Amino acid sequence: MTDSTASAAATQKLRFYQKGTFTVGNRLAPDAERSVQASIDRSNALTCGHRACQGCGEALGARYAMDVAMRATGGNLIAVNATGCLEVFTTPYPETSWQMPWLHSLFGNAAAVATGVAAAMRVKGRPEVRAIAQGGDGGTTDIGFGCLSGMFERNDDVLYICYDNEGYMNTGVQRSSATPPTARTATTPAMGPEPGNVFGTGKNLPRIAVAHGIPYVATATVADLHDLERKVMKAMGIHGARYIHIHVPCPLGWGSASHDTIRLARLAVECGLFPVFEAEHGAVTNSRKIRRPVPVDEYLKPQRRFAHLFKDAAGAQRVAHLQAIADHNILEYKLLGQEEDA
Amino acid sequence: MLKQIEGSFSTAEAIALCRPEVICAYPITPQTHIVEGLGEMVKTGELKNCEFINVESEFAALSVAIGASAAGARAYTATASQGLLFMAEAVYNAAGLGLPIVMTLGNRAIGAPINIWNDHSDAMSMRDAGWLQLFAESNQDSIDLHIQAFRLAEELSMPVMVCVDGFILTHAVERVDMPAQADVDAYLPPYEPVQVLDPKDPISIGAMVGPDAFTEVRFLQHYKQTLALRLIPEFAAEFQTRFGRDTGGLLRTYRADDAEMLVVAMGSINGTIKDTIDEMRADGFSIGLVTIVSFRPFPTEALRRLLAGRKHVVVIEKSFAVGMGGQLANNVDLALRNTPAAPQVHSVVAGLGGRAITRASLHRVFRRAMAQPWEGAHFLDLNEEIIGKELHHVRKVRRSGPTAENLLRRLDQAAQSTAAE
Numbered sequence: 142m143t144d145s146t147a148s149a150a151a152t153q154k155l156r157f158y159q160k161g162t163f164t165v166g167n168r169l170a171p172d173a174e175r176s177v178q179a180s181i182d183r184s185n186a187l188t189c190g191h192r193a194c195q196g197c198g199e200a201l202g203a204r205y206a207m208d209v210a211m212r213a214t215g216g217n218l219i220a221v222n223a224t225g226c227l228e229v230f231t232t233p234y235p236e237t238s239w240q241m242p243w244l245h246s247l248f249g250n251a252a253a254v255a256t257g258v259a260a261a262m263r264v265k266g267r268p269e270v271r272a273i274a275q276g277g278d279g280g281t282t283d284i285g286f287g288c289l290s291g292m293f294e295r296n297d298d299v300l301y302i303c304y305d306n307e308g309y310m311n312t313g314v315q316r317s318s319a320t321p322p323t324a325r326t327a328t329t330p331a332m333g334p335e336p337g338n339v340f341g342t343g344k345n346l347p348r349i350a351v352a353h354g355i356p357y358v359a360t361a362t363v364a365d366l367h368d369l370e371r372k373v374m375k376a377m378g379i380h381g382a383r384y385i386h387i388h389v390p391c392p393l394g395w396g397s398a399s400h401d402t403i404r405l406a407r408l409a410v411e412c413g414l415f416p417v418f419e420a421e422h423g424a425v426t427n428s429r430k431i432r433r434p435v436p437v438d439e440y441l442k443p444q445r446r447f448a449h450l451f452k453d454a455a456g457a458q459r460v461a462h463l464q465a466i467a468d469h470n471i472l473e474y475k476l477l478g479q480e481e482d483a
Numbered sequence: 484m485l486k487q488i489e490g491s492f493s494t495a496e497a498i499a500l501c502r503p504e505v506i507c508a509y510p511i512t513p514q515t516h517i518v519e520g521l522g523e524m525v526k527t528g529e530l531k532n533c534e535f536i537n538v539e540s541e542f543a544a545l546s547v548a549i550g551a552s553a554a555g556a557r558a559y560t561a562t563a564s565q566g567l568l569f570m571a572e573a574v575y576n577a578a579g580l581g582l583p584i585v586m587t588l589g590n591r592a593i594g595a596p597i598n599i600w601n602d603h604s605d606a607m608s609m610r611d612a613g614w615l616q617l618f619a620e621s622n623q624d625s626i627d628l629h630i631q632a633f634r635l636a637e638e639l640s641m642p643v644m645v646c647v648d649g650f651i652l653t654h655a656v657e658r659v660d661m662p663a664q665a666d667v668d669a670y671l672p673p674y675e676p677v678q679v680l681d682p683k684d685p686i687s688i689g690a691m692v693g694p695d696a697f698t699e700v701r702f703l704q705h706y707k708q709t710l711a712l713r714l715i716p717e718f719a720a721e722f723q724t725r726f727g728r729d730t731g732g733l734l735r736t737y738r739a740d741d742a743e744m745l746v747v748a749m750g751s752i753n754g755t756i757k758d759t760i761d762e763m764r765a766d767g768f769s770i771g772l773v774t775i776v777s778f779r780p781f782p783t784e785a786l787r788r789l790l791a792g793r794k795h796v797v798v799i800e801k802s803f804a805v806g807m808g809g810q811l812a813n814n815v816d817l818a819l820r821n822t823p824a825a826p827q828v829h830s831v832v833a834g835l836g837g838r839a840i841t842r843a844s845l846h847r848v849f850r851r852a853m854a855q856p857w858e859g860a861h862f863l864d865l866n867e868e869i870i871g872k873e874l875h876h877v878r879k880v881r882r883s884g885p886t887a888e889n890l891l892r893r894l895d896q897a898a899q900s901t902a903a904e
Contacts, residue, residue, distance in 0.1 A: 245689030257550025291539030
């Protein structure tokens with residue numbers, strides 16, 4: 142048996158769950174497969190002491206993503222941050238949690254600022270220094286969309302990471318174009334004939350990114366941090382415009398328990414509402430298969446933003462509508478079946 | 484080297500001499516030829532070591548410049564009018580972050596009604612954003628001020644806007660003396676940032692600042708502008724020594740020494756004013772001119788020294804604050820606050836949306852300032868007839884219609900009835 146087959150066999154093992162949990166232990170993996178976060182050499186680019194809420198999915202996602210990007214570039218990384226939770230909770234002046242060069246300019250321009258950083262590095266003869274832009278869903282799908290689309294279209298050498306918590310959480314939980322139908326926010330209250338956010342609205346940014354034909358697009362979730370790490374690593378190995386959309390539960394905005402963040406992120410995938418997939422140059426190349434399919438109720442019930450769905454028959458109809466959306470995703474992204482070996 | 488060349492292209496050549504490293508461009512009339520010129524120089528390789536980025540909006544243009552500047556590159560962009568408004572948030576941000584970006588503003592009116600011609604409404608809309616604002620009188624001035632702008636921006640680590648009148652300068656073919664690269668290199672050293680994003684020395688820029696330090700951060704921004712009051716004349720003097728041309732520093736004067744009346748103005752209109760002054764001097768009037776080169780920082784002290792003791796000051800400007808009056812006149816008033824023997828200040832708003840400012844009109848308004856002074860702003864060559872008719876119409880009819888279109892129709896009717904006579 143050669144080394145490469147040994148490694149393939151080990152990769153195979155990673156799909157097994159440890160008894161009683163859904164996590165895959167680093168202990169079972171060969172060194173090369175172990176997570177960056179498990180390494181003593183991780184950069185702690187986003188280090189402790191920040192002011193994120195307990196159970197913040199965004200803090201978790203950003204920490205993993207940045208440490209991988211730091212490893213991928215040997216620390217030659219500059220991050221640009223859109224205004225939002227991540228920006229505010231990491232830099233209560235004069236303290237900063239960023240152990241890497243970090244710039245915050247405005248809410249809607251992170252992608253363009255990162256384009257400028259990348260251009261500066263090229264012209265300064267330091268192409269090894271790479272640029273990442275990051276923001277929440279508001280800074281990405283709404284106010285930052287113009288600059289993001291421009292960066293995609295020019296195929297600038299920037300990885301943009303969107304931490305999607307499905308609303309404007311920093312300003313007090315208002316609706317964004319990433320807020321799902323029926324979700325209660327401060328601007329889509331659970332009142333009237335169609336409580337919460339209405340059906341038939343919203344923006345599927347990962348698909349819009351794919352439509353730009355850029356080299357790499359992926360969705361990821363804080364429930365599968367191995368997968369998240371692998372995708373960031375892959376993205377950093379590619380030049381040109383890249384986009385990773387990470388689903389990050391927000392206990393404050395979703396009305397969920399802090400200890401349920403990872404569970405909810407997993408349920409969002411398993412019910413089919415958040416498809417995890419990769420795309421290259423305009424085409425979807427693969428998706429993460431659902432290991433344990435669940436009805437959408439399981440995902441919705443632990444969140445107070447959906448509480449109104451479980452009060453009457455009209456609510457049940459809306460749950461059925463959400464289930465139909467999830468079922469459609471399952472078909473469209475081929476979320477059931479065997480994981481194909483890469 | 485002497486050249487006969489369009490203003491936009493001479494400005495583009497001057498920018499290229501400054502060795503910009505990142506240029507971001509989004510087209511807007513009348514700035515387009517400047518970035519077209521630079522784009523061509525980058526594409527042909529004439530301008531080396533420079534990234535030219537075609538962005539999707541002015542907001543992105545300045546945002547790319549912000550990223551490039553923060554990462555240590557010499558960054559440049561150009562815009563006008565609506566474009567400046569569209570990037571307004573980034574205009575304040577660049578200044579607040581203290582990034583030495585240079586931007587050309589091809590001055591143009593702001594709509595509605597949409598209008599592509601020259602006035603200073605765009606520059607005035609950003610006068611409090613924290614940028615230095617220099618106004619060019621000629622295309623030679625535009626060349627010379629841009630070279631100084633990079634030096635100032637980088638010395639102070641703050642952004643500089645060079646205001647060049649749209650069409651009147653940008654599209655005018657004039658003779659200019661283009662500096663030599665070696666001289667520009669000697670005058671403008673490579674950019675050494677005071678703050679830079681560098682993995683070797685990671686820092687955070689753009690952190691949240693609360694009430695505990697915000698005032699102090701703002702004060703230091705203001706303090707830098709007061710330093711600029713000293714640096715602008717200093718760098719202008721150094722420029723004169725090397726290039727042989729006097730850009731005036733903060734301001735320039737013309738036949739001002741003994742003048743009882745001083746005109747104050749900015750930009751290309753100064754040429755017409757000088758001609759008018761020559762004619763009036765020949766008629767025995769005691770009149771001179773102060774040309775403001777630096778509107779931000781505003782040369783309050785220098786202006787006070789010049790204006791105190793005169794009889795009349797006439798401020799001519801191509802912009803006004805609706806409901807308040809001319810911004811330049813307000814600033815001149817402020818410069819004269821608590822000054823003994825302050826002159827009478829007469830405010831004239833002229834040349835809005837590209838209306839020609841003629842010598843005949845200037846003659847009239849200068850003479851009127853001496854004989855019949857007025858309060859508030861005087862609108863030069865205002866068509867009072869169509870305004871009277873429109874006001875009458877608005878009083879009579881509730882659904883009176885859109886103002887701009889009504890006025891255009893009245894003008895057309897007036898023209899037809901004149902033709903019929």
